[in-house]
Amino acid sequence: MTAIGDPITRVDGHAKVTGKAKYAAExxxxxxxxxxxxxxxxxxxRILSMGTSDAQHAxxxxxxxxxxxxxxxPQGGKAAVHPPAGRVLSLLQDNLVHYNNQPIAVVVAETLNQALYASSLVTVRYQRENPHLNFEGGFATAHPGSHGKDPADKSIGNLEQGMAEGEVKVDQVYTTPLENHNPMEPHVTIAEWEGEKLTLHDATQYISGVKQTVAKSFGIPDENVRVLCPYTGGGFGCKGSTWSHVLLAAMAAKVVQRPVKLVLERPQMFGPVGGxxxxxxxVVLAAKRDGTLTAMQHDVHSHTxxxxxxxxxxxxxxxxxxxxxxxxTSQRLVPLSLATPTFQRAPGESTGTFALEIAMDELAYKLNMDPIQLRLKNYAEKDPIENKPFSSKHLRECYEQGAARFGWAKRNPAPRSMKRGHDLIGWGMATATYPANRSSASVNVQFExxxxxxxxxxxxDLGTGTYTIMxxxxxxxxxxxxxLVNAELGDSAMPKSPVSGGSQTAASVTPAVQAAAKQAQLALFALAAADKDSLFHEVAPQDLDFENGKVVRKGxxxxxDFKELLARNGNKPIGATASAEPEQDSEQYSKHSFGAVFAEVSVDESLGMPHVQRVVGVxxxxxxxxEKTGKSQLIGGIVWGVSLALHEExxxxxxSGRxxxxxxxxYHVPVNADIGEIEVFALxxxxxxFNPLGARGIGEIGITGAGAAIANAIYHATGKRIRSAPITPDMLLT
Amino acid sequence: MQPFEYQRPQNAQEAVNGVDAAHAKFLAGGTNLIDLMKQQVELPTRLIDIKRLELAKIEEMPGGGLRLGALATNADTAGHTLVRQRYPMLAQAILAGASPQLRNMATNGGNLLQRTRCYYFYDPAYEHCNKRKPGSGCAAIEGFNRIHAILGTSTACIATHPSDMCVALAALGARVRVQGKGGERVIEFADFHRLPGRTPEIDTNLRADELILSIDLPAGPYAAHSAYVKVRDRASYAFALVSAAAALELDNGTIRSARLALGGVAHKPWRSDRAEAMLAGKPASQQSYVVAANAALEGAKPFEHNAFKVEMAKATIVRAFSLAAAGGDKA
Incomplete structure (x- = not known):
């Protein structure tokens, strides 16, 4: 029997390692x-002219x-543009160039190599403008930026008074760089028209989003578009939106009147699909000598x-x-001549914890207080701004268990107090957090x-385990x-489900699976009750149960066997489709996941090279x-935290703005040799x-806090406070 | 990729004869050339596949030296018992480079002929690269130059040579045996790669019709005291920010002779005769290494984003000599 929580190996694992799992390009x-x-x-x-004759004749x-x-x-290619994720695309509708690496033409040929070679023959004459690339220079004219339901500015209390009451202050600037997702599988679309009907094989995190965007952009009914994506080779946010190449592939297929496959070249992953x-x-933190926070200020500029x-x-x-x-708190945007950024694993929380959780460490040092004690001293029993209770919060236990498992009690807080050979050793910690998101989803369950x-x-399924948990x-x-269960997904003709973003797939889909399974079971009971030859003819459904593939009388x-029941009744499948919506009263609560992450980092003192020796996350x-796929997500998130802290930019x-x-x-991301021991625990x-199964999403929380824990460990090791990611050897040279 | 002709010659002479046509290139492991062809940086019209020529042996030479076949893979070379016994620094340097997959494909001759990883060379979208388009200028000098050279640069080019293996070969005083139409000749390693000067498009002194046959390592007194140290942004699969191959011949705590070459700092593996000369006769001490390191970096000229390389290179040299003196533990 299978239970919730069992560490079941991915059901699609065999298909993947044997090459039977087909990705969009295949x-x-x-x-x-x-x-x-x-x-x-x-x-x-602006493009003045393009020389296409050589390419055309190749x-x-x-x-x-x-x-x-x-x-x-229709509408110059902007018919589907609805913020936040209806993107303004580059669909060859005008001659303007807004960033380097923007799509400006598409070459279609009989083979990939022919298309690649011909694409190198296209020449372009430009009227050049100076790209705007001065980020800091744009702060004075920055404009407010909201994110989904989050407004640009959010505050409570009297900041001036709080700052004045503070006896100890941290007032610092923290920076994080432009990053690009780079899943192993690049973006890819195969587009095939049959009359006015379009089929797309697309590497995406959101099949129904692609369907809508493409239909609207072409001005055709939604039902004319079908999107297929049984496997996604990593998404991390960049495949959450429908980018230019999807429509360009469909436009090209219309022009050549044949199916077209468009795979992005790796360098094209740096711009046209976000970052x-x-x-x-x-960040300004003010606190009393006992550690009580009196004021917090967090003003963010990011580019767009x-x-x-x-x-x-x-x-x-x-x-x-x-x-x-x-x-x-405030969010301001500086427009630059760069590609539109997008959601990247824990957008906000990954970069935000890097700043806030280093600042908290700095405050702890200024107060001569243990960083966990400082966090417990200011533990939020309810959402501080929304003034709502949390649906469920056990962060205190995360700190306690994390500290115990890591051995935090043995830490001497003095920087440069631990050495091993050429290496200085440091221990740091930080809080992890990510909101619990959930949307409406529909599922069909069928007895075959x-x-x-x-x-x-x-x-x-982005490789996360959606098939398996379904x-x-x-x-x-x-x-x-x-x-005995087959899971199927990745076809826009199937019951609708939300974008696999915001860590919401598990939390949205599994309640619908549960509801549909129960309704399908009722349909089966009804079939038995109506079947004269059934053991359970005219038995009321509340007296029936289903176990091990059999309809049974309770107790x-x-x-x-349901197979026999179906065989006697036309040998047809029977089932039900059910939807699950977010809990009705869920708006009364603030819904978040939490964690505590601890890192040990060594730094080769004279060469400056850092290495993350171990991480413990609770x-x-x-x-x-x-347990298996879930922990895998958390570990993967921490690995990206290592990347954020030490490698990626x-x-x-x-x-040129390129x-x-x-x-x-x-473009450095960690390799295996960069990753020490990682241990994760879920409470x-x-x-x-939040949801009838009690499950919040786990795809993103792993990256949060990890970067700050590593930066804090580096401070503890070296006495150097680096507030800018990534922390590279040149910054740590003595 | 531009269309090209493909040939597979039977022997070295036939291979050399085949390079007559303009834009012909030898193909061995292909780990760099094929990449550059896909990037439209290398545009050969003929590929001469030499991978099956009988040039993959690693053999002892009279007098205790070792001959590394041009087509022996980097992996086989690093794993070879005699290489590990006699030139452990070379094995360390090879293993510090690339990834296992690449080392399994890449050949020794090809390693010498790797082209720079300068961003502006590697991406034809940039107009200004004297190495790719002679006379077009250098975008790196005023551009993002964190990974660029600090020694031996010119106003035409500040690219670095990317190899780890070559740094050890430079320190060991290897010789490159080559065959041209006119027969064989031997090039001293120090003369093999060039500084950019006004012709950065020419990486080496290998003539257009010449094929590398082998890399010959002389017998030397350095097996007991050598080390290769590489500083990089991640633990594997990253080019050196700086690296140092250091070797010592010790006599009771005194340095009889020393060898030093640096990677990641110049258009060629940078051997420092000056530092070597200063160490001869000095005690094997931290102080001596610091003096040598300062000497090696004399005249270094950093750019906007790579000033750190000067101090990093010095620290790397000191570490490499310290490790070498201690018996060449792996860095």
Missing amino acids: FAVPHLTYAVMVTSTIGSG PGVLTVMTPANAPKL RPRTHQH SEIEDFTEPSSSVTRTLYACPAIK PNGRVTVTCGSQ AQVAAATLKLPIE KSGGE YDVGTLLN AHIDNA IVNNNLAE NFPDTK
């Missing part, structure tokens, strides 16, 4: 053609689509593009994490004549072994649906005010 579509995007090489300006070329000849779309914007975060606003809501953490009578159960949802929750609800043994994420060339390290050799307190 579908063999007959008569397929290959498209390559040509992108701009200037940061700002072997195998079917079309070179440019602003001069691309199909015209995490730069942040500049001014010149065509669209996107806010990295870093101050969100200061809005929820600590009890404080006076809090002031072959004795199996199918659970279907138009959701996505099957697991269906199996647990129906008291079946998971081996009795024996029973009837998380309060509600019910852990699957897209460097901009100031003359990202210089636009490849995986020079497993169900949050049933």
Whole structure:
């Protein structure tokens, strides 16, 4: 029997390692053609003319689509633009260049190599403008930036008074760089028209979002578009939006009247599909000598593009994490000649905890207080700004258990107090937090004549384990072994589900799985009751139960195999579709996950090289649906925290606005050798005010806090307080 | 990728004869060339696949030296017992480079011919690169130059040579045996790679028709006291910010002779004769290494984003000599 929480191995694991799992680019579509995007090489300006004749005449070329000849779309290609995630795209509807690496043409050929070669023959004459790249210089004219329901400014209490009451202050600026997601699988779209009907194989986190955006952009009914994505090779936020290439592939397919496959080249992953914007975060903390916070201020500037606003809501953490009578937060945007940024794993909380949780460490040192004690002293029993109770909060236990598992009690707080050979050793900690999000989702559960159960949802699996928990929750609800359950997802024709973003898939989909399984079970009971040959003819459903594939009378043994029941009744599947909505009273609560993360970092004192030796994270994420895939998510998040702290940064060339390290050799993310021991624990307190299974999402919380814990450990090791990520060897040289 | 012709010659002479056509390139491991072809940086019209030529042996030479075949893979070279016994610093340097997958493919000859990882060279979207487009200027000098050179630069180019292996080979005083149409010749390692000067498009002194046959290592007194130390932004699969190959011949606490080469600081593996000369006859002490390190970096000229490399290189040299003196523990 399968239970919620069991550490079940991914049900799609075998298919993945044997190559049977088909990713979007791998579908063999007959008569397929290959498209390559040509992108701009200037940061700002206008295309005066394009030389396409050589490309047009190169072997195998079917079309070179440019602003001069691309199909015209309704409303200049902006029909689907609805913030926050209806993006302003580059669809060859005008001659403007807003950033370097912007799509400006598409070459379609019989083979990929032909398209690639021909794309190199396209020449462009530009009228150049100077790209706006001065981030700090734009602060004076920055404008407010909201993020979803979060307003640009949020405050409580009297900041001036709170600051005046503070006896100890930290007043510092923290910065994080532009980052680009770079999942292993690049963005890819295969577009195929059949008359006015369009089928897309798309690497996405949101099949129904792609469907809507594409339909609106072309001005065709939603039902004319079908989007398929059974497997997504990593998303991390960049595949949450429908970007230009999706529509460009569909436009090109219209032009050549054949299916078109468009795969982004790796350098094209640096711009046209978003990234995490730069942040500049001014944090002021004021506290009494006993550690009580009297005021907190967190003013964030982040960059956006010149065509669209996107806010990295870093101050969100200061809005929820600590009890404080006076809090002031603000979000401001500086438009630059760069691509529009987007959601990247824990947008806001990842960068925000880097600032706030280093500031808290600085405050603890100024107060000569243990950093955990400081956090407990200011423990928020309710949401400090919203003034609502938390649906469930066990952060105190995270600190306690984390400290115990890490061995925090043995820490001498003095910087440079631990050495090992050439290395200085430091221990640091930080708080992790991420909101609990949930949306409406629908699921179908069906008993099949072959004795199996199918659970279907138009959701996505980014490699996170959606297939597995869908099957697991269906199996647990129906008291079946998971081996008898098939999970299916990734088709926009399936019951609708939200974007796999904001860590909401598990929390949204599994209640619908549970509801649909129960309704399907009732349908089965009704079938038995109506069947004269059934053991349970005319038995009321409340007297029946379902166990191990059999309908049984409650409390009795024996029973009837559902397969036999179906066989006698036309050998047809029977099931039900059900939706699950966020709990009705859930708005009364502030809903967040929490955690405490502890890091040990060594720093080679004379060479400056840091290494994360070990990390311990203890998380309060509600019910852990699957211990194995769940912990895997948390560990993966921490690995990205290492990346944020030590490695990752897209460097901009100031003359051209182009990202210089636009490849995986020079854009550094950690390799295995950078990752020490990582241990994660989940407290497993169900949050049933949030969702009937008590489960909050876990995809993003792992990255939060981890960067600050590492930076704090580096301070403890070296006495150097680095407030700018990533922390690289040159910053740590003695 | 630009269309190209493909040939597979039977022997070295045939291979050398095949390079007659303009824009022909030898293909061995392909780990760098194929990348650059995909990037439209290298545009050969003919590839001469030499991978199956009989040049993959690692053999002893008379007098205790070792001959590394040009087509022996980096992985096989680093793992070879005689390499590890006689030139442990070379094995360390190779293993500090790239990734296991790349080292399994990459050959020794190809390692010498790697091209720079300068961003502005690697991406044809930039107009100004004298190495890629002679006479077009250098975008790196005024651009983002954190990974660039601080020694031996010119107003035309500030790129670095990316190899780790070559740094150890420079320190060990290897010789490169090559074959051209006119026959064989030997190039001293110090003369193999060039400084950029006014012709940064020319990386080496290998002539257009020449094929590397082997890299010959002389017998030396350095096996017991050598080390390769690499400072980089992540623990693997990252090019050196700076690296140092250091070796000592010790006589009872006194340095009889020393070898030092640096990576990540110049257009070629940077051997410092000056530092070597200063160490001869000095005690094997931290103080001596610091003096040598200062000497090695004399005349260093950093740019906007790489000033740190001067002090980092000095610290790396001191660490490498300290490790070498202690018996060459791995860094």
